[in-house]
Structures are given as C-alpha cells and as structure tokens.
Amino acid sequence: MTLARRVAAGAALLGCAAIPAPLLHQALAAAAGTLFEAAPFVLAVALCRGPLVRRAAALFGCGCGSAAGPAALSLPAAGLCWVAFGPIVALARFGAAALLAARSTPGCGPHDDFDPLDQLNAIALPAFGLALATTVLPMLHPVVAVARVPAMYVAVLEGAAGLLAGAFAPCCTAAVALAAMLRFAAPFAAAGLLVTAGLVPARRRAPERVAAYDGRFGIALLGVACAALAMHGGSGFVHPRLVPLLWSALPAAVIAVRARTATAARFGALVPAAMLAALVLGSPPPAAPLGSETLDDLYSGEAIAFTGVAQTIDGRTTLVRYAITCCRADASAIVLPTNLHLRLPRDAWLALRGTIARDESGFYARASTWRRVAAPADPYLYR
Helix, strand or coil, X not given: CCHHHHHHHHHHHHHHHCCCHHHHHHHHHHHHHHHHHHHHHHHHHHHCCCHXXXXXXXXXXXXXXXXXXXXXXXXXXXXXXXXXHCHHHHHHHHHHHHHHHHHCCHHHCCCCCCCHHHXXXXXXXXXXXXXXXXXXHHHHHHHHHHHCCCHHHHHHHHHHHHHHHHHHCCEHHHHHHHHHHHCCXXXXXXXXXXXXXXXXXXXXXXXXXXXXXXXXXXXXXXXXXXXXXXXXXXXXXXXHHHHHHHHHHHHHHHHHHHCCCEECCXXXXXXXXXXXXXXXXXXXXXXXXXXCCCCCCCCCCCEEEEEEEEEEECCEEEEEXXXXXXXXXXXXXXXXXXXXCCCCCCCCEEEEEEEXXXXXXXXXXXXXXXXXXXXXXCCEEEC
16 A cells, blocks of 8 residues: 555544544445446456457446556446536547546556556545535535625535545446436536546556565455345445446456466455445445435326325425435435425324425425325335
8 A cells, every 4th residue: 555545544544534424434335336337347357358358348348447548438427427418418428538548658558467456445445535515515504604605605616626526436337327416406516527536647657566465365355245245236336237247247256266366455354344344234225315306207197106104394294215326435415395294203204195396496296195104115216
C-alpha cells in the first residue's frame, strides 16, 4: 500500500469513528454494491489475454477500474447516460472518451499483469468515501438554509463537489446513475459528475512491483462472495439482471486460483471479506433526506398501484420506496404524495391503489383503497 493510500485509509478510519453506526452501515452497503458490480468485470479483464481483447472486455463492462483507457467508453454507462440525460450528453461523453483513448500513450494501455485484487482495493476506498459523502452531505442542507448561504456559492460548491466526486468515482456506470439521481435535487453536482466521471485518467501503479503475494485465497473468497450474493438474487446490493454475471465470477475465480495468481495487494482478502460482511449485515434502504421527486411519466387519471413506507411530507401521507438502477450505490427515492392524512407508526408500509391527480403542488395519488402491509422481503424496486 502506498503512503498516499495509508494516509487516506487512516483519515477514513478517524472520520468513521465520529459517524453513527447506521450511517456507516449505509455507506458499507453502497460500497459493497459497487464492488459486487465490479467484481465479475475485474475478473474477466484479468483473465483476458492481449490488449485488444481487454479493450473489448472493458467496452462491454461497467466502467470500473482503469484496465483499458477512459471508463466512459463503457457501453452500459453510455446507455444509462442516454436514457437519463439524452443522446447529446451521452454522445458527447462517449466522443470525449474515444478522443482521450486515441491520444493516450502506449504506456497507458492495458497491462499483462492486471491485478484483480489490487484493482478492487483501489475501487473500495473511493467507493466507501463517495457513499459516505452522499449519505452525510445531504444532511447539511438545512444548515446551509439556516445560514442563508447565497445560491451562487451553493451552486459553485455543488459543482466542485461533483467534479471531485466524478474524478475519484470507482465505477463509471454508478457515477452516471448517481448524477441521474441528483439532477433535480443538485443539478450542478450532477453536471460536475458527468464532466469528470470516467474521463479523468486514473493514476497507475508504477510498473515495478516491490513484492508479490499469493492472491489465491483472496480470489477464492471473492468468488464465494459473488456466488453467495447470486444465490440470494442480488439482495438489494445489485440489480437482479446482474445475477448471471455474479455467477460467472465463480468459474473465473476458480481459473484464477488454479493459475496460482499473485497479487500486489498485501491484504488481498480484506476487500472480499468486507463484501461478505456486508452481505451478512444486509443492505438497508438509504436514510438521506427526501426531495420532491415523484414517479416519472405520470398523467392525470392514470391508475396506479404502489407500495412504500408511509411518511408525512408537507402535511400529506407520502409513500416512499427506493429504486436501484445498477447497484446499491445509485439507489434513489421514488416519492409518491397521496391525498391521505394518516397518523401511522414510523416505518409503516402501505399498499395503495388509486388514480393520479394533479394540483398546484404537482402529481399525487388519489387513493381508492389502501391497507397496511408487512415490509417486503426486498424493500427495493429495480428499473
């Protein structure tokens, strides 16, 4: 581990000591989601031979790590950007990434000694830090409002935070999904993320390696973690459509173990063990303050059936549920106001049927029937 990583890890541990355990659990779940999403792609790139094959693997991957040029060349990341922000933004980002890849020097291309455990270690700390920031920072909004900070300063700070977060984002697809989540609540932060995520070159390890360690146990543990999550259908850490990729990580890990794969990571089993620990602890829904987002593409008179946690927002009973696009790191709130004014216990779940109506405050659900229900086994929606 380099001196910079040691300093960053020490600062992170000191900061974590002052953060409540539930928020740490939130950040661990989000970071684990990013790592589980990245693991099959990292293992696939490590097993590929030759720069052209690795570039193809990175093109169809999620944009995690820096194995083959700018991560914004990831087709899943580009497709998500197209859906969320339109073709102009998506094509501009992909074109910029292609230009950067064409201008890169041969020394910045894929390496024959691509190290999956070292790559996951490089992803883990930024993923945890980004998850912790997105969990804690929204809670500062009331402080900013009370302090009456000018809107221009808030916009500049949001944009700078987005630029910085995008530069260190460990997964391009998750960064684009995070930008999509923030585009209404913090548009300048979302813009900053899109400018840098997957486009700022990642710093590479020096070619010479001081020591090589036996990576077989860490890789085997990584395969077991991915298989355990696949057996549970994603468990709120990744979208169910990624489950086949999680299963593919198991044979990839077996191949890597049989090849006696070495690693530059001294504690190569640490990140896979943390992923297993997160799986045991579970993936709770985010606890960040809610904005005013609602379901997309609603129209008056549309029939709707929705199940969510009942909360009182602006005097109305409002149903809230979180949706995952790729992994737990991009979980965003779906907020559905209703015409009900109920007094219910905290964390009560309601199943509602009705029609969509609109007033001066926006869309809401006019309930025809509603009932309390038990919390679902999986509290997330997937889109």
